[in-house]
Structure formats: structure tokens, C-alpha cells
Amino acid sequence: MFSLPLELLFHVFEKEYYTSSGTPNYKHLKACALVCRSWSGPAQSLLFRSAIELSNHNIHTFHAALLSSAARGKALGNCVRILAMSISRTSDKSFGPMTVATLLQACPHVYELALSLYGINIEEEETLEKLKVAGQRLKALTLVHHGTQSPILFHLLRIWPNIQFLKVGSRIRTLPWRTTPSPPSERNTEDAGELRQRNGAEVCLYDLVLSIFPAPKVLSWLLASSADSLRILELRQLPCLTERNILARHAPQLRSLRLWCYNDDSVALLRMCTALEELVLYGLEPSPCRPLVPNLPPTIEHFAFGIRDYHSCISLQPIISAVDAHPNLKVLTFNKDPRQRFQGCEILEAKCRMKGVEVVISSVPCWVYEEPIIVDRFPRARSVSNFTAMS
Known part of the structure; x- marks a missing residue:
């Protein structure tokens, strides 16, 4: 077993990657990494696949591990595919929205990002530009928590139009711009990309999970470009008539529907x-x-x-x-x-x-x-x- 090729060792370890609850089996992988030097590399590469539960108290430690050495740190950063972090407002000026961009730069192959933001907005153009460059490979975005008035979702979907898998955990009550037409004098100064963004999100979603329905105007905006792409829909809250009318153009193409319960509203959606x-x-x-x-x-x-x-x-x-x-x-x-x-x-x-x-x-x-x-x-x-x- 100790002299097995690295590729075979990797496949053996990945068979036990998940626990029965669907989370990475970190305990098992850490034990494998400590057995011998030949096991350490494959086990550590799987340990770094999912960098989850990062928060104020351990993000700097995680980042330090990626910078530990030019060769080893870069190799570990290249292993990361999932980043999940919780960021709270803090007096530490080195910790904030730019931290997300820094970690994405250190982990260039991340395809799934999960964010919980407490008292923090990401709206400075300098930060958004760095996030845009660092997150070009992102396909999946989860916003676990953010303020109901926060424009973060709109900003991130603008800079990451390749997002196909989206989970939203908080209610979004309003669009971050006025919905009445702008006067011609103002319209001429508006960026063409911003005007397109106002008409609807440019992302073509394949899989959408909503814990709570956003306001109807927000839902329409979110699904504007997804009529031909949305195939998986998960709803933790059942749609009333208003939401069903918005979902009606998407329902005939759905392949998978996940609902929290089964009642008259469920039946009305299922019929579509x-x-x-x-x-x-x-x-x-x-x-x-x-x-x-x-x-x-x-x-x-x-x-x-x-x-x-x-x-x-x-x-x-x-x-x-x-x-x-x-x-x-x-x-x-x-x-x-x-x-x-x-x-x-x-x-x-x-x-x-x-x-x-x-x-x-x-x-x-x-x-x-x-x-x-x-x-x-x-x-x-x-x-x-x-x-x-x-x-």
C-alpha cells in the first residue's frame, strides 16, 4: 500500500472523501496525511479541496499556509475548489472585502464561493475590479447571509456573469437602482453595461436555490437571462401566485424541482x-x-x-x-x-x-x-x- 502510485492512492482516498452527511471527511484525510510521506501529498490535496468554515479568526492562518513556500503553498492553493468564508466588520483594517479577492488570487482554480457577510458591503470599484479578475473561473456562488438592503448580489453577478449555480439565503427587498426611467440627460452619462444590468441579470443560471423569495421585481431581474438555461430549482418557501407567474416561463424546462413541503401552492407549480x-x-x-x-x-x-x-x-x-x-x-x-x-x-x-x-x-x-x-x-x-x- 505504501508503494502504490500517487494516482491510485488519490483514487483510494477520494472514495472516503465524504462523510454520511455529505461533508468532507477531514478527520480521515488528516489521519492519512500523517501515515507517511508518500501519503501526505494526495491526502493534503484532498484536504484543501474544500476550504470551508473560514472566518475572522482563521482566514489569516489559512492564507499563511498558502504562502508558506513558493512551491508548496502554490500547489496547495491550486488544489482548492470550494471557498466558504464568513466575514464580519472588524477593527482590523487588513481584514475585509479585499480578503476575498486575495484568497481567490491565491486559489486560482476555485469554482464555488460561499459568503456570509455581516455588516460589510462590497461596492468599492477597486475591490470589485480585483474580484472580477480573481474570480473569472467561478461557476457557483452562495450568499448565505447579507443585508436585505445590500446591493452585493447585484454587484457580484455584474462582475461574474459566468455564474451558473446560485444560492441565496437572505431576502432581497429591492433593486439597488430606481425603476422609473432616467431623464435623457442622465441616460447619456450612464454606462452601457450598467443599463443592461438594470434590464436584467446577464447570468444564465442552471441551478437556483432560494431560501426566501426576493421581491417580485428582484426575482424577475434575477431570471431575466435564464429562460433557456434554468434546469434545477430549489425553493425553501413556496411560491404564491405572483412568484408562480414569474416562474411560469421557466417551469416547462425544469428537470429538477425541490420543495420544502407539499400543498396547494406546490401542486400549482408542479402542474407547470x-x-x-x-x-x-x-x-x-x-x-x-x-x-x-x-x-x-x-x-x-x-x-x-x-x-x-x-x-x-x-x-x-x-x-x-x-x-x-x-x-x-x-x-x-x-x-x-x-x-x-x-x-x-x-x-x-x-x-x-x-x-x-x-x-x-x-x-x-x-x-x-x-x-x-x-x-x-x-x-x-x-x-x-x-x-x-x-x-
């Missing part, structure tokens, strides 16, 4: 999704207020669900009926908490065997992290090799 291949219901009620059949699109190939009930014995009859009614179904993912008791498990498994449907019963929640990749088929495979595909 005529080409859906995957449906994930994070919190299906024990007895849905609306039946699953005939409300689920017949095109579904992967149906995943979890049921929010830990006290009563839950009947799986609605799921059995859905399996029976969907001829294209190939995979059924069942999120089961150890505390839950279900009636009809044997019937469900027998029905799936008869129809050739794979059943995946797991205690891992449906909402574990998945790499931002273009999907061939659902469910998405979790593999370190996806890092290489995106870089």
Missing part, C-alpha cells in the same frame, strides 16, 4: 413543470392535504421525500400509489429517521421490485450538499471527480 425528471419533497406531511396522484408530473424518474412526523405510525399508501402511477420512475429515495415508524414498507418495496424501481432508504437528509455540476441523470452522483470536471 411538464418535463420534470426529479422531484424532492423535503417535508411531506404524513397524510398530504392533496393526493400525490395525479398531481405529480408523469415524467418523473427520481422521487425523493422525507416525512415530518416522529410520533405516529405513518402510512406509505400515498407513496405506493405514486409509484404505481408513474411509469418512468427509476429511483425512489426515502429519508427515514430512526425514530419514525411506517406502515406499508414491505408493500412499497415489493411494488418497486415489481416495477424495477431502485429504492434508497437513508437516514441522511435529502438536503445534503451536492456539487454544482451539469447533471446527466438524477439523482446526482456525489464524487470528488466532479471537482475536476468543473475546474
